[in-house]
Amino acid sequence: MKGLGTALITPFTENGTIDYQALSTLIEYQIAGQVDYLVVLGTTSEVPTLTLAEQDAIISFVVKQVAGRVPLILGVGGNSTHAVVERIGELRERLIADFAAILSVTPYYNRPQQEGLFQHFCAIAEASPIPVLLYNVPKRTGVNLLPETTRRIYDAHPEKIMGIKEACNSVEQFTETVNIANGDFAVISGDDDLAYEMMEAGGDGLISVASNAWPKEMKKIVQEKDAMMQSKMGHRIHLLFVEGNPSGIKTVMSEMGMIENVLRLPMVPCTENTQMVIRRALAQG
Numbered sequence: 001m002k003g004l005g006t007a008l009i010t011p012f013t014e015n016g017t018i019d020y021q022a023l024s025t026l027i028e029y030q031i032a033g034q035v036d037y038l039v040v041l042g043t044t045s046e047v048p049t050l051t052l053a054e055q056d057a058i059i060s061f062v063v064k065q066v067a068g069r070v071p072l073i074l075g076v077g078g079n080s081t082h083a084v085v086e087r088i089g090e091l092r093e094r095l096i097a098d099f100a101a102i103l104s105v106t107p108y109y110n111r112p113q114q115e116g117l118f119q120h121f122c123a124i125a126e127a128s129p130i131p132v133l134l135y136n137v138p139k140r141t142g143v144n145l146l147p148e149t150t151r152r153i154y155d156a157h158p159e160k161i162m163g164i165k166e167a168c169n170s171v172e173q174f175t176e177t178v179n180i181a182n183g184d185f186a187v188i189s190g191d192d193d194l195a196y197e198m199m200e201a202g203g204d205g206l207i208s209v210a211s212n213a214w215p216k217e218m219k220k221i222v223q224e225k226d227a228m229m230q231s232k233m234g235h236r237i238h239l240l241f242v243e244g245n246p247s248g249i250k251t252v253m254s255e256m257g258m259i260e261n262v263l264r265l266p267m268v269p270c271t272e273n274t275q276m277v278i279r280r281a282l283a284q285g
Contacts, residue, residue: 001101001133001162001186002204003036004222005073006211007044009246009253010058012262018054020061022259026212027065029258033215036205038066039103041075043140044209044246049264059091063098072098073133077105081120085127092129101131101162103207108141114149118156125157132160137167137190144168147177154185165190165207171197178202192237195221196230209245210237213252239278243270251278 008030011022030038040062041047041055050058059074066072074095078084084104088095095102104124106117125132134153136145145164154161163181166174167190174194178187178201189198192210199206199222210233211218217233220226240248247263251270254261255278261269270278 001037001071001073001188004205004211004215004219005037005039005188005207006030006035006215007039007042007207007209008062009212009249009259010045010047010050011253011259012264014260014262016262016264018058019260023058023061024065025258026253027062030211030215031066031069033211034219035070035211035215037071037073037100038062039073039075039207042103042207043075043105043137044212044249045075046246046264046267047075049267059094059098063094071100073101073103074099075105076102077107077135079107079110081107081123084120085123088124088127088129095128095130099130101133102128103133103135103165105135105137106141106143106145108143111141111143114146117143117145117149118152121153121161122156125153125160128160131162132157133162133186133188134164135167135190136164139167139169144173147173147180150177151180154181158184161185163188163204166198166203167191169194171201174198174203175201192218192240193234196225196227199225209249210240212249213256236278236281239274239281242277243274248274248278251275252282255279255282 011019013019138144163186165188186204189203189206206222220229247270253259
């Protein structure tokens with residue numbers, strides 16, 4: 001999987017239910033912005049706050065709305081290997097029919113050793129009927145999937161492991177992963193603020209939060225390795241993460257008139273001060 005993928009937010013109405021009209025608008029905005037694929041139920045979607053019934057409803061809605069126009073990747077992860085494997089089994093027919101790959105985050109909170117990560121992802125690879133994209137995001141999970149472990153997982157299941165979303169926020173580790181991949185599997189950045197640097201380091205693309213709001217701009221950074229665009233977008237991208245994700249991107253998209261600025265607890269909207277700073281940044285263009 002190459003190019004730009006958007007990690008879709010989940011819009012909510014003022015009473016906290018899923019806003020399917022806003023989700024429809026968002027999907028069309030992404031496709032018009034020429035993103036290469038969409039990530040459904042990733043971290044940015046607030047998936048821990050969604051019931052399984054809501055997750056299934058979002059899957060059905062997105063699949064129907066997209067109607068095959070761009071590939072879809074589905075987030076299926078957790079900190080219980082058994083539960084993740086079980087969920088993959090429940091979704092098996094849907095995965096085969098509608099998704100290009102699953103995106104599976106490293107187990108969070110319980111912080112497994114590298115051997116535990118290896119066995120966890122091997123179990124997922126064996127269970128999944130479609131390719132698997134590993135997801136390393138140490139700041140959120142408390143565990144870092146090292147490049148050599150990523151290579152070991154790939155070597156154990158080269159037919160299933162398509163690559164890694166590497167959101168380590170380290171150009172050094174990202175470059176090491178690119179080198180150890182040696183072209184055998186994709187290395188995709190998960191860091192909007194370092195998109196240009198990661199593409200220069202040999203990355204295969206970006207799974208982006210910022211592209212929810214700015215798909216054309218982020219596509220230009222990824223596709224053309226546009227350093228000037230990265231510089232232009234730098235402050236706005238920084239503001240997305242001042243108070244956490246997706247609080248920042250939801251503030252931006254609310255200001256753009258695309259969604260209500262509603263999150264589910266324990267996430268809350270940005271403070272009024274941060275919202276004011278974001279508003280000012282958007283006004284400056």
